[in-house]
Amino acid sequence: MEAVGQRILSVKDAVLTRRSIRKFKPQPIPQEVLEEILSLALKAPSSNNLQPWRVVVVQNPELKERLREAANNQAQVSSAPAVLVVYSDMKDTLEHVEEIFHPGFSEEQKQLRAANLRKAWESKSDEERENWGKAQGFILLAFLMLIARSYGYDTVPMGGFNASKVKEILNLPPHVAITALLPIGIADEAGFEHHRHNLQRVVRWQ
Ligand SMILES: Cc1cc2nc3c(=O)[nH]c(=O)nc-3n(C[C@H](O)[C@H](O)[C@H](O)COP(=O)(O)O)c2cc1C
DSSP, rough: OOOOSOOOOOHHHHHHOOOOOOBOSSOOOOHHHHHHHHHHHHTTGGGGGOOOEEEEEEEHHHHHHHHHHTTTHHHHHSSEEEEEEHHHHHHHHHHHGOOOOGGSSHHHHHHHOOOOOOOOHOOOHHHHHOOOOOOOOHHHHHHHHHHHTTTTEEEOOOOOHHHHHHHHHHHHOOOOOOOOOOOOOOSOOOOOOOOOOOHHHHHOOO
16 A cells, blocks of 8 residues: 555664654544554554553644644644554453464363453552553554554654543443554654764663
């Protein structure tokens, strides 16, 4: 699929050209492109394949405006034609845990694994569930940013928001954990050049 009239970028080119964009052109993202970006990102791995992530795609201008207010008034939220709200729902995940097993498993194996997973999670606090779910959500977030870029779209990952307010605006239940907001669209600014640590600063070889 050619998204904005250009070839789909390689992973390397997507990595090299992705930067946070906070001013977007108003044109909406075609539904089929959004679905393609989301479908590909859903191939991201998660621990035990639990896939606790969920996404709300917000395009309604009034909702975006309210989200902007809940995100310290950061203008990129209402500037983008769409905002992907990445969150995790451990209650839904554990209630429907049978869904995540490979079809190759027998019914007996599935039931055993489901029981083990539910038992392992039983004793975990709400905070542990939220932190774990949020962390898995960051994997999806990274996939979303790079896949979007490979289709010619830009994003900005955002952790600066009031989670309770975002849940209220989007009618999300209190137990979910919001990983990030991800405004997405076509860039209307260049963004900043990468300024990163080099290999020697970060990597140790043993
Ligand atoms: C988890 C996370 C949360 C962030 N939250 C915000 C935010 O609330 N507002 C914002 O403008 N940028 C936010 N950023 C963007 C960072 O400032 C940006 O990624 C970083 O400066 C590197 O720049 P680059 O993305 O252009 O390479 C966030 C990035 C990450 C990964």
